[in-house]
Amino acid sequence: VGREVEKMSKSKYNVVNPDAICEEYGADSLRLYEMFLGPLEQSKPWNTAGITGAHGFLKKLWKLYTPFLDETxxxxxSRSEEEPSKESWKTLHKTIKKVEEDIENFSFNxxxxxxxxxxxELSAQKCISRKVLxxxxxxxxxxxxHIAEELWSKLGHSDSIATAPFPKFEEKYIKESDKEYPISFNGKMKFTMQLSLDLSKDEIEAAVMAHEKTQQQLAGRTPKKVIVVPGKxxxxxG
Incomplete structure (x- = not known):
């Protein structure tokens, strides 16, 4: 038995009929898988085993919208109308930024x-906010x-999702406002502190020196020097 790698072609009788795949997994799963294979301009090996991954992702996406799908x-x-958490806003706007760039560059994979x-990330955050979904x-x-149109309808919209404006990326949601500083003594990290990135050197030093763990480490001694590198x-x- 010989083996040969070749492009799909009608003349070679090696074309895969998408109808059977659509019947089993749906057109959206096939569409996602084809884009996920790699850059559009490259030749890619065809392996239908990978479609289950795309299909599984769509099922997980559908599950996110359970509050709008389950009448009970x-x-x-009612909680879905609440303001999203800071983490959920960050996840959404990171995604908007990346997808917008990828569409412009045709990097669909x-x-x-x-x-x-x-x-x-949204599943781990248990996000059910309409403002994110x-x-x-x-x-x-x-x-x-197809799945997006169905979800849009379940969210209560009578018009098509194709007419909805594309979400706008807002940098304020992904900008870090805090930093987890590693607090070291003579070069050895002992604990961490969450501090605002807006603090000056002196304010950072004052907050660290006032911390009870710092006092425990110093045990009444006065340090020779406190080195502060803001944001690091x-x-x-000692």
Missing amino acids: AIAER TSVSTFMICVN EPLAILVSPYAP IVNIV
């Missing part, structure tokens, strides 16, 4: 990866139009 989830639906990361559905719609480290030299 009344309590969850990396967009699919970004969606997978986004859904995993509606823009996410719009972002997904060029990649998985604090090192106390």
Whole structure:
């Protein structure tokens, strides 16, 4: 038995009929998988085993919208109108930024990866906020139009998702406001402190010196020097 790697072609009788795949997994799964294979301009090996990954992702995406799909989830639906957490806002706007760049560069394979990361993060955050889930559905719609249209309808919209404006990226949601500083004594890290990035050197030093763990480490001694690098480290030299 010989083996040969060749392009799909009618003349070679090696074309895969998409109808059977659509029948088993749906058109959106096939569409996502084809984009996930790699850059558009490159030749890629065809292996239908990978479609299960794309199909699994769509099922996980669908599960995110449970409050709007399950008529009995009344309590969850009322909570969906609440303001999203800071982490959920950050996840959404990271995704908007990356997907927008990928669409402009025709890098659809990396967009699919970004969606997978986004859904995993939102699932871990237990995010059910409409303010996050509606823009996410719009972002997904060029990649998985059928499931996105269905979710848009379940979210209470009578018009098509194709007419919805593309979400706008806002940098304020991904900008870090705090930093977890490693607090070191003579070059050895002993603990960490969450401090605002807006603090000056003197303010950082004052906050660290006032911390009870610093007092325990110093045991009444006065440090020779306190080295503060804003946004990076604090090192106390005893």
